[in-house]
Amino acid sequence: MASYLHSLRHRRRKRRSETAGRGGDQRVAVIGLGRFGSSLASELMRRGWDVLGLDTDARLVQKYSDALTHAAVADCTDGEALRQLGVNEFTSAVVAIGTDIEASILVSTNLLEADVPNIWAKAISRQHGQILERLGVHHVVLPEHEMGERVAHLVTGRMLDFIQFDDDYALVKTVAPTVATGVPLGQSQVRSRFGVTVVGIKRSGEDFTYATAETVVQRGDVIIVTGRTHAVEAFAELS
Incomplete structure (x- = not known):
């Protein structure tokens, strides 16, 4: 010893x-x-x-x-x-x-x-x-509890990934719903209408990039969204 x-x-x-x-x-x-x-x-x-x-x-x-x-x-x-x-x-x-x-x-x-x-x-x-x-x-x-909660979100919704911070704030990876596509994010009013912020975007064949007010999300794009847990859950369920 x-x-x-x-x-x-x-x-x-x-x-x-x-x-x-x-x-x-x-x-x-x-x-x-x-x-x-x-x-x-x-x-x-x-x-x-x-x-x-x-x-x-x-x-x-x-x-x-x-x-x-x-x-x-x-x-x-x-x-x-x-x-x-x-x-x-x-x-x-x-x-x-x-x-x-x-x-x-x-x-x-x-x-x-x-x-x-x-x-x-x-x-x-x-x-x-x-x-x-x-x-x-x-x-x-609490690894088992947190992983179980995360997988439950993925199984029951359209989310591709889900991470919760503290008790009521989450980050979600999801396919962009129609309400967020076709116009710059600043015009889509996603934040004021749904209480979420789009912080990143990935187009097929491209790398993830930061989203800005001028970013135009297209149909099929994968986006990273943050906000209150209930808000991002509801937003990810939109078609």
Whole structure:
């Protein structure tokens, strides 16, 4: 353990000097290497981040040890274990623990007490998410719920993609309805009539471009629309 910690700190110092030249701390601790945590850790590695993966399951740690910058078996419900691994020195940490709500809460509490500046935590229910928010976790995500809601919008409507921000604001990708075609957007009065804003447009065979008041949307164009969730839902249903 001592030799591992020495090696880990040495590599951290080296990596810190490298990332400093790129204008930011690109280190993150991912706690929990299940499907969500391992997928997140792999994507962060692909983006050039220094990822420390932690889990109580030695098999998972062994499985991902070659794919991550560092990986270790650790019970992160123990604040001392986090301190020994230097997680308190990280500016970002993700609690990706799956079904063990108690462990999720304890780990999040330890990270908060260690003053880690940016903490993300996975929640498995809205109640779990509310507890994490009350603790002071900076970012709470409900991946299963959010993905289910997103797919429901795609299945039941004409939307090609749907992303919701906060509780009542969304961004939608959809085929342009007739009411938005044939005249410049500034004349179609889409914003005043429907409460939405067209921010992007893609024509067949072309790349997405920003939409302006002078943009003329044509039949069959794919557009990106933002606005209140109920407004973009209703707009996307227009033919």
